[in-house]
Amino acid sequence: MKRSSVIRRAVLAAAAVALVATGCTAQAAGPGGGGGTSKAPVTSAPAPSSTSPSSSAPAPAPSGSASGGSDAKPSSPAPTSSAKVLMKDGDENEQVRELQARLRQLDYFDRAPTGFYGSITAKGVSGFQKKRGLPATGSVDETTWQRLLGMTKKPTADELKPSTTNKLDTPDARCMKGRVLCISKESRTLAWMIDGQVVSSMDVRFGSENTPTREGTFAVGWxxxxxxxxxxxxxxxxxxxxxxxxxxxxxxxxxARGYNGASHGCVNVRDKAKLSALFDQVKVGDKVVVHW
Known part of the structure; x- marks a missing residue:
């Protein structure tokens, strides 16, 4: 009886270890990580040893040491600032337009305000922050905004929406070969380019949030x-x-209205004479690149 009991216990222990390993593998393979509670794929974890706790015995609570269990709090650096971000990359609204106009007064933004917070705006904000000894995050928090307000005047209507031609953005890499209508949503410009050289350029307007202009690489169909x-x-x-x-x-x-309006998805041009000349040069099949 004693020998039989020992054999039975060994068989049950081996089965328990096999079940634990199978359960971990299923979690890693399931959608979204399977079980959802494991922090890393099971294949990177050590295989369970014969001293692993069984399902009937609860594991000891994790300690605060670095070698704690999977429930231990991950170590991460404390945030350096709790300042609320007011404007950041990707935002598009009238406050961003005012930000750009104020940055332009201090020569940190060298084009007509567009209302879109992109890499050019972030670079201007970062430059302003560095000069004032603020964290150069490229995003606008309350401290940055108040400092900018104190150093600039309220933009006029002409400063917010000037009639002057927008400055061209750096051409997208896809625009550098062949005949291309290179259209930037950030600078709101169209550059007609041939083999990397700008032949002509003009201001453009895009679709609204509900009818956006598609981005990507296209060709003139007709x-x-x-x-x-x-x-x-x-x-x-x-x-x-x-x-x-x-x-x-x-x-x-x-x-007539400038950027007070929007298209239904098309790329609008307001200079008829420039567009007329461009129309005569562009051929069906020429590349069109719409980018931020």
Missing amino acids: KAKEWTSTIYHTPMPYAMFFSGGQAVHYSADFA
């Missing part, structure tokens, strides 16, 4: 000097279609 939208029934002179119903075209509304 052109129409005179065209009326079959959906919105509005004129689209000098239309160059590149993505379904989206096209580069002249907009009388853009010419």
Whole structure:
């Protein structure tokens, strides 16, 4: 009886170890990490030893040492600042436009305000912060904003939405070869480029949040000097279609209201003379790149 009991115990112990290993493997393989409580794939953890706690005996509570169990708090550096971020990369609103206008007064933003917080705005904010001994995060917190308000005046309507031509953005890498309509959402410009050289440029306007202009690499599918939208029934002179119903075209509304309005997804141009000359140069099949 004694020998039989010893054998039975050995068999049960081996089965228990096999079940634990199988359960861990299933968690790692399941969707989203399987069981959800493990912090790392099981394949990187040591295999259970014969001294591993059984399912019937609760494991001891983890200690505060670095070698604590999987429930131990992960060590992470304490945050350096609890300042609330007011504006950051990716934001698009009128406060960002005011930020850009104020930065421009101090020569930290060298183009017309667009209302979009991109890499150019972040670089300007970072430069302003460094000069004032503030953490150069590139994002605007309350301290940065108040310091900027104290050093600038309230922007005029012309400073917020100037009629001058926007400064070109650095061309996207996809624009450097061949014949390309290189369109930047950040600087709100269109550059007609041939083999990396800018032939002409102009201000542009894009779709609203509800009808956004698609980003990516396209080609001019067809052109129409005179065209009326079959959906919105509005004129689209000098239309160059590149993505379904989206096209580069002249907009009388853009010419009259500027950035107070938006398109239904097309790339609007307000300088009719420039676009007319561009229309004559662009061929069906030429590349179109729309980027931030």
